[in-house]
Amino acid sequence: MYSQLWCRTGLLGLLWLISAGFMSAQTPARTELTVTAMHPAADSPLRLGANFSLRIHYDSPAAFRLRIQGERQGTTIPGITHASPRYGPGAGEAIAWLAFDHLAQLDRILLVAEDAATGHVLTSLALPLTLTWSADAPPGAPAPVWVQELNQHAQLAITREMQAPADGGDDFWVNLFLQAVFLTVPGYIILQIALPWWTRDRWRKAAWAPLIVTVPMFLFVVFASTAGGSNLAPIWLLLVCPPACFYLVFLALFFWLKQKRA
Incomplete structure (x- = not known):
């Protein structure tokens, strides 16, 4: 009796350990951002056009890009920001900087790590800092070495990304395919306007058919982009x-052939 009880208890414990290990393996690691240095120091006045730079240590399971924005009382203040290369996966150092060419006052800096492939937000880091850009601010101290080094590394990484498609034949065809897919959006709009005007009778009704699907989708994209603030909605x-688009192309081709035979 006791042996059966111990056997069942051990079996349940083993199943619990297996399930716990499986669940932990299925839980993805989280992208972590840590600010290790800043230039100039927090609360320092900045001249117009001067960069406020952050040195960031990251650890991420996925490749990402960094976005930085300044805020005041919860409102984003548009400014000049860095172009981010791909960082990760893994651990390393990154730089993010922000500047203004007009009078600006901030009470918070927001760092956002976005998935390099999908654009989804992986994590964000809010820094409560008081920063002011003005024309009469005193000259700032020279930038430390880490600012120059990390900026150079970021620029080199961006240059390599821009040159990579030209070096690979496969990338050329992938880019060509993607461009063709993107061109179907304006192509569809042009055909959807032109075909009902060009065709007649049942052909015209067939030309109106795609609107059953496309009109709700366009309305959804407009709502998600404006009210929802989603940059990915147009996808x-x-x-x-x-x-x-291909449906209307074939419809136009068949209508043209019919007209030619008539």
């Missing part, structure tokens, strides 16, 4: 515009 158009 949904790539799901409906390519098939709708």
